[in-house]
Amino acid sequence: MAYVAVWTVVFTAMQVESGSEVALARGVSLLSHGRTADTIAHYRRLTQEDPERAVYQNELGYVLLRAGRAPEALEPLQRAAALDPDVAQTHNSLGAVHVQAGRFEDGVAALRRALALQPDYPEAQFNLAQLHDRGRGVPADPAEAARLYGAAAEQGHLGAQVNLGRLYRAGRGVERDDAEAVRWYRRAAERGQPIAQFNLAQMYAAGDGVEQDDVAAYLWYSVAAARLAADRRDASVAARTRAVDARDALARRMRPEDVAEAERQARAWTPAGH
Secondary structure, eight states, X not given: OHHHHHHHHHHHHHHHHHHHHHHHHHHHHHHHTTOHHHHHHHHHHHHHHOTTOHHHHHHHHHHHHHTTOHHHHHHHHHHXXXXXXXXXXXXXXXXXXXXXXXXXXXXXXXXXXXXXXXXXXHHHHHHHHHHHHHTSSSOOOXXXXXXXXXXXXXXXXXXXXXXHHHHHHHTSSSOOOHHHHHHHXXXXXXXXXXXXXXXXXXXXXXTSSSOOOHHHHHHHHHHHHHHHTTXXXXXXXXXXXXXHHHHHHHHTTSOHHHHHHHHHHHHHXXXXXX
């Protein structure tokens, strides 16, 4: 009868694992539908029911961090790291929490740990690049920032693509190369990143790194303004105002038929992959 006991244990373990997967899938579903408060409540309940399961602590910390509640995210993330120290996402999230709290050296250590566990982790590459870029927790090192931004950008990280374009535009950490700046701005802009769209518009308007083209500049200013309209944060409102002002100033030197064509293209524009 020993085999019966063995199979009972295996079946029970499978049920527990299946239940965990269902619970995690429920959290993903809630978050994907914008129900952040419900997602947090869901993961809190899971951590209370099974406090030793690292993945529940990790997901609770991640969602709290994403919701702008970094101080609350610290405890579950630290608990997750203690329960399972080899999860790169946990250390990346911990790094972000430390950075937001001004604990930059702790942030650097956590992000380096994340990359030691998963060297090609784009979010951790981007986060660590920002610290090297700004000299927070480490001496400012634009070349290292460019290397890390580049690694993340090649994997499609939008923020890294924008910042890599900025470094090429400024010649900071890399040789100045306006054409390369345009290339990276364009990659992010075509996927809907509004700051990249604004920067690309500026490059077209000035003819820097690309043939001067008022229609293209007007198009990208318009698309950037439209993308920023839904974001009511102060920085986004200010960025949208800049995009609208730049577009309207550009229109004053354009022929009416060119403005009409640019507006037609802006209305028809959709992000790559949609």
